[in-house]
Amino acid sequence: MQQQLLVAGIDIGGTNVVLGLVNRQGKILWKSSFLTKQFDDFELLVAHASQEVSKALASIEHAQLIGCGIGAPNGNFYTGNIEYAPNLVWKGIVPVAEKFTKALDAKCLITNDANAAALGEMLYGAAKPYKDFIFVTLGTGLGSGLVINGELVYGHDGFAGELGHVIVEKDGRSCGCGRKGCLETYCSATGLVLTYQELKKTSDTLIDSKYVFQKAKEQEKEALTAFALTGETLGLALANAVAYTSPEAIFLFGGLAHAGDFLLKPTIESFEKNLHVIYRGKATIHLSHLNENDGAVLGAASLIWNDHSL
């Protein structure tokens, strides 16, 4: 009987760790999750996650683990570490790839969650036909991954593709990174809510992006305007991004991308309006084809399936 080669995909988020087993065709054969905050000690998280993966492997006939891909905030492909992630409980430098390599006895690669999802889109999603694209996740923050000539760009230090931290407004909104006016303070679930609160002149902390979406569906003026302003800023930022790497496509992923035309229409309008004439008609904006629930695990696993040394 032929062995079934599998990759473990692990997405480490501020709230949940999601893990799964993925075959080369991008099929998720097993998936599970647990709360990140259960494990103050990273060693214990590694032990727990590895045990879960091993148990799942044992339950799949002829399964063989060939590697483990990990997506995590501030995950560094070159060093294999999570480095100074502001939203995780483990501070400083966490040698993630090293610890998982030992625990699973398999090759482990790590990168940040947006980069991992960009690879997922390239291998298993809407970006399959493209060699040059930008992938943007619109969640609590704004993450991004750049693919040039079929290769994910890591930059010289492993931290390329931080489109969310391009400053778009001098002395603008305060950002978690300590600076002001970063794109993600405007174009993210958090940014949308802030814009809506400003328009409604309220600081009601119960308002979240789902609420704004609901209000937009009810045609509330301020909610529609909040989406329009978010799209206007995003469209300009994406038009500017094209002037760097001249991609053929831009993919939008994450919670906010599901707001459909409320966000997409003003984003595309602003994008087209602000795009330099030499790029017009060449670069287009699309919604991701990755399933919102599976994208993170699929993306993480893609790190291994995309590894040219395999």
Added chain:
Amino acid sequence: MQQQLLVAGIDIGGTNVVLGLVNRQGKILWKSSFLTKQFDDFELLVAHASQEVSKALASIEHAQLIGCGIGAPNGNFYTGNIEYAPNLVWKGIVPVAEKFTKALDAKCLITNDANAAALGEMLYGAAKPYKDFIFVTLGTGLGSGLVINGELVYGHDGFAGELGHVIVEKDGRSCGCGRKGCLETYCSATGLVLTYQELKKTSDTLIDSKYVFQKAKEQEKEALTAFALTGETLGLALANAVAYTSPEAIFLFGGLAHAGDFLLKPTIESFEKNLHVIYRGKATIHLSHLNENDGAVLGAASLIWNDHSL
């Protein structure tokens, strides 16, 4: 006697065409130039330039031409054409590489002038030790070239690296590209002069960037402020650029780069201030080591010397 392999480097500018013969070590063995506007008909320009190159080759012992690299505004590496260059007399699409290949009977490659100079910096200048860098030319406009992992980024259409056309000011200054607020309307010789004129409340058309530089040397307040404002905008734009490709170095080339600390100091200050903490201490700004007069020819020739198929 061993043959001396040479490359013709041709820089086609709005004012001058500069051409030279360059060996693999980046030594320019012959150089010449003529006025671009003499040739309304591009065919005649090709004939003249090729004749000049051939004459020069004949005068160098054992010389053998292995190719011709061309730098030109809107030069497209993939197609070999100059495409819709606003500042050149030939309109629409000009099949430059094809015509020079025929005339010189040698391989011809073309790219835009800033990309060519970026390659020149990598092969023969200060960027030799770097695999990830951004090259910026501060001339009449602002051109740029991105190098990632030792490769110049062309993007999917050949037009990547147009940092000068990132919009930095909504509804800002009118740009030659038809939009408003592009970086090059602030950070270029033209932009510096405009800023100075605004500060002096004058529209005196005799003022050029050399005049502003002279006034800055005389410690005139408005001239110093004009440089400070230019540097502030440039530093922020470069800090934002780092968030895309995470380069190890940024090189400044061109007329304005020679203003020394008047520009460099505020640029670096603003760059450091606006840089995301994860990049601090990793990416640094340098002046180009390319000779201002030779950079264009050397850069153009680098297209061939850098060609991996040779």
